[in-house]
Amino acid sequence: MLFSIEYWPDPQRGIKEAYRVLKIGGKACLIGPVHPTFWLSKFFADMWMLFPKEEEYIEWFKNAGFKDVKLKRIGPKWYRGVRRHGLIMGCSVTGVKPLSGDSPLQLGPKVEDVQKPVNPLVFLSRLILGAIAATYYVIVPIYMWIKDQIVPKGRPI
Template sequence: MHGSIEYWPDPQRGIREAYRVLSADGVACMIGPVRPTFWLSRFFADMWMLFPTEEEYIEWFERAGFKDVELTRIGPKWYRGARRHGLVIGCCVTGIKTQSGDSPLQLGPKAEDVSKPHVNPIFVFFRFLIGTICATYFFLVPIYMWIKDKIVPQGRPI
C-alpha cells in the first residue's frame, strides 16, 4: 500500500487491504493530514482533498480489525499544536494485526466508474484554479506559523 491517503478514493478499503497483507502480529503505520478546525482552513481542505478527522483514522483502523490502535499528532518541531488557523498538521496511526487471515470488515464490490464522461474544459479550469488557491493557502500558513514561532517566545500561545 502506498500513496497519500488524502488522494485515496476509498481509504477504508486501503486500510482493510493493509490488514489483509500483514502477517499476524504485524504493525500497520499510516501518516496523513488531519481535518482543520478553523472554518477557513477547513473550507480550503474540503475543496482540495481528503482531510480525515483523527476519529476517522482510528475508526478505519478498528473497523479493519486492528487492535491497540494509537494516534499521534505529528508536525515540525516549531509547530506548537492547534491554533486559531485550526491546523493540526498531521498524524501517525498505528495498529496491530493480532490474528492471521483476512480483515473482519466486509465491504461490497469496489465501485468503479469506467465510463469516460465528457469533461467540460471550463470545469477543469475552475477546478485547477480552486486547487491552486487551496494549495497556496496550505503552503503559506506553515510559513506564517514558522515566522510567528521565531517571534513569539516559547510557552506563549501563537
C-alpha cells in the same frame, strides 16, 4: 503508508488491504494530515482533497480488524498551542493484526464511474481552486514559522 491517504478514493479499502498483507502480529502505520479547524483551511481542505478527522483514522483501523489502535499527533518543531489558525497537522495511527487471513470487514464492490465524461468547467474550477489551496497551504506554514520567531517561547501562537 506515509502521507498519501489524502489521495486515496476509498481509505477504508486501503486500510483493509494493509490488514490483508500483514502477518499475524504485524503492525500497520499510517501517517497523514488531520482535518483543519479554521474556516478557511476547512474550506480548502474539503474542496481540495481528503483530510480525515482523527476519529476517522481510528475508526477505519478498528473496522478493518486492527487491535491496539493508537493515534499520535505530529507536527513541526515550531508548532505550539491551540489549532485556532487551522494549520493542518498530521498524525500517525498504528494497529496490530491479531488474526491470520483477510480483514473481517466486508465491503461491497468498488464503484468507479470512469466512463462518465468530465465537465470542462468543473475540471477547470477544481484545478484553479486546487492551485489556490496549494498556495494557501504553503503560505500558512511560512506565516506560522515567522510568528514562532516573533512570539516569545512559552506562549501559544
